[in-house]
Amino acid sequence: MARVRLENVTKRFGDVVAVNNLSYEVGDGEFLCMLGPSGAGKTTTMRMIAGVERPDEGNIYIGDVPVNDVPPKERDVAMMFQSYALYSHKTVYKNLAFPLEKHKVSKDEVDRRVKEVAEILGISHLLDRLPKQLSGGEKQRVALGRTMVRKPEAYLLDEPLTNLDAKLRAHMRAELKKLREELKTTIIYATPDQLEAMSMADRIAVMNFGKLLQCDTSGAIYNHPKNLFVAGFIGSPAMNFIDCTFVEKEDKAFLDAGEFLYDITELKNLIKDRYTSPELILGIRPEHISISKKPLTEDSIEAEIYVIEPSRPDVIVSISVGTKALEALAPETFRGDIGEKVWITFDRSRVYVFDKKTENAII
Amino acid sequence: MVMVGKTTERIVATVLMYLAVVVVMAATLFPLVWMFITSFKKETDVLTFPPTFVFEPTFDNFIYAFTKSKPPLSLALTNSLIIGACTVALVVPISALAAYSFARFNVGGGHLQFYILTVKMFPAIAAIIPYFIIFRELGLLDHVLSLIILNTLFNLPFAIWLLFGFFREIPQDLEESAMIEGCSKFGAFRDIVLPLIAPGLAVTAIFSTIFTWNEFLFAFILSRARAVTAPVAVAGFWTQRGILWGPLSAAATICIVPMFIFALLIQRYIVRGLTFGAVK
Numbered sequence: 001m002a003r004v005r006l007e008n009v010t011k012r013f014g015d016v017v018a019v020n021n022l023s024y025e026v027g028d029g030e031f032l033c034m035l036g037p038s039g040a041g042k043t044t045t046m047r048m049i050a051g052v053e054r055p056d057e058g059n060i061y062i063g064d065v066p067v068n069d070v071p072p073k074e075r076d077v078a079m080m081f082q083s084y085a086l087y088s089h090k091t092v093y094k095n096l097a098f099p100l101e102k103h104k105v106s107k108d109e110v111d112r113r114v115k116e117v118a119e120i121l122g123i124s125h126l127l128d129r130l131p132k133q134l135s136g137g138e139k140q141r142v143a144l145g146r147t148m149v150r151k152p153e154a155y156l157l158d159e160p161l162t163n164l165d166a167k168l169r170a171h172m173r174a175e176l177k178k179l180r181e182e183l184k185t186t187i188i189y190a191t192p193d194q195l196e197a198m199s200m201a202d203r204i205a206v207m208n209f210g211k212l213l214q215c216d217t218s219g220a221i222y223n224h225p226k227n228l229f230v231a232g233f234i235g236s237p238a239m240n241f242i243d244c245t246f247v248e249k250e251d252k253a254f255l256d257a258g259e260f261l262y263d264i265t266e267l268k269n270l271i272k273d274r275y276t277s278p279e280l281i282l283g284i285r286p287e288h289i290s291i292s293k294k295p296l297t298e299d300s301i302e303a304e305i306y307v308i309e310p311s312r313p314d315v316i317v318s319i320s321v322g323t324k325a326l327e328a329l330a331p332e333t334f335r336g337d338i339g340e341k342v343w344i345t346f347d348r349s350r351v352y353v354f355d356k357k358t359e360n361a362i363i
Numbered sequence: 364m365v366m367v368g369k370t371t372e373r374i375v376a377t378v379l380m381y382l383a384v385v386v387v388m389a390a391t392l393f394p395l396v397w398m399f400i401t402s403f404k405k406e407t408d409v410l411t412f413p414p415t416f417v418f419e420p421t422f423d424n425f426i427y428a429f430t431k432s433k434p435p436l437s438l439a440l441t442n443s444l445i446i447g448a449c450t451v452a453l454v455v456p457i458s459a460l461a462a463y464s465f466a467r468f469n470v471g472g473g474h475l476q477f478y479i480l481t482v483k484m485f486p487a488i489a490a491i492i493p494y495f496i497i498f499r500e501l502g503l504l505d506h507v508l509s510l511i512i513l514n515t516l517f518n519l520p521f522a523i524w525l526l527f528g529f530f531r532e533i534p535q536d537l538e539e540s541a542m543i544e545g546c547s548k549f550g551a552f553r554d555i556v557l558p559l560i561a562p563g564l565a566v567t568a569i570f571s572t573i574f575t576w577n578e579f580l581f582a583f584i585l586s587r588a589r590a591v592t593a594p595v596a597v598a599g600f601w602t603q604r605g606i607l608w609g610p611l612s613a614a615a616t617i618c619i620v621p622m623f624i625f626a627l628l629i630q631r632y633i634v635r636g637l638t639f640g641a642v643k
Contacts, residue, residue: 050539051542052543071547072539073543073546075543078544079540081540085534085539087541089559098541099544102546146540150544
């Protein structure tokens, strides 16, 4: 298995910069997930690694070999397209056999490998069918199978689960994870779904507008997001962001959010060193806000219940503090009425501060 | 069947619909039927008025058509077959590659495509004199090759336009996937794309065959004795002595038969090709 390395890769389509100075590295046997919304540049990057698209700038290495000028069929990667790209005039068997036939593998070997892969994916009974006779989940497994028959150096999976319904998606997520344990190959995976990325990947490369924002393990990305976008994209329900201003009064320092003041005296110097202006954003995840009927600490802020969504096992409570709206996660036992006055408390150790102008994390 | 409305309205609507179908069919088929019948009539029966449908059939016209025609009808039929086959053999590969280039590489940025399409809009008769002169200089007058060239040229615009539509329907994912899995770009075209547009290729071949077989103007002007085609031979019965209706009808019937059988055999491919769209 090989490493895949991207160095300063840029790709433009006319005026649009689809991929902007992207650099990352995928180690042997590592599962790296490119995570980002539509248009982030994930598919374009994947196509450049596969060789179907050429970078305008930068270099791509597969197994330490520069492959910018190498045609796709000689790169020894396998790609699964979001649309599955099944050959509709060939049976499932012939679809799976195609890559092997193109590499001049003997008929017996082709037969053996096709049957082996079909067995692993549970599609042995479908070998004589045509793609149009398959369900969505079956098509997806055939497409996946086609990448597996060749045992390539790296797998490129482009949003493989996006077109499946929720239940099947959850099932396939588990299957993919198990498969990955067995195959131990280098996998580059693209998805807009942060749940998929968090549950399956060794490392996640968060992208937006063609730029790499952070490349780290899922834990690091969740706990130490480097900027606003990453913080807001990971975690569901999403992190709350509150505009505020850094103010100093006597020896203390506060984040002035208009409706309330939050004491951050102990972080005063750290913030002052790093910020570009006093315009800041306070970030706090819903799961780190406690709701209570009475104030818990002197930091507790008075708020009003706006809406309660009992999405079990937790309860999402939308609360309003003056004109600001926040979401907090409460345990299932929480009871409250709309309009009721409650107190919210932030977990001090999980408060994030972002610079409003640069959108980078300060704390 | 009409499905909505009150029962009496529905019956009236359905009857009218069938009536319209019958009228159109009658108008279309009548000349053919008349021609077919005439070919079996004796000379005296041909022009009687009122026209008779009951008569004693004869094969004289057919014998005359084959034996007494100059140039011989058998030559004309052979030429039509050769020209048709060669034209299709040229049109299908050229138009397939051209249409693919337009669809995938946007050669000429749309302008070249438009230019080719305008060839079809050009009134053929305006080009007849230049072509006559060109082929005379080349020494190709009354030669089958000149008709092959011309028919290929005239069928290409339609063929390219038709196949372009088909190629555009094929998602590029399929070719890219094939290339990643080991095909060259041409290999992907050959192994993946071509089989998928096979109905389009069939329709192109069929229409080219029919248009070429029926082509009259250029065949008439550019042939004399050696390169006559079937339509020209049929027109040959319009002599200075008068129109030999019997043999003419017989010849026309003979010339229609191959296309008729051809159409019957491949009609389901035409329908499939024209209602194409089930790639996914």
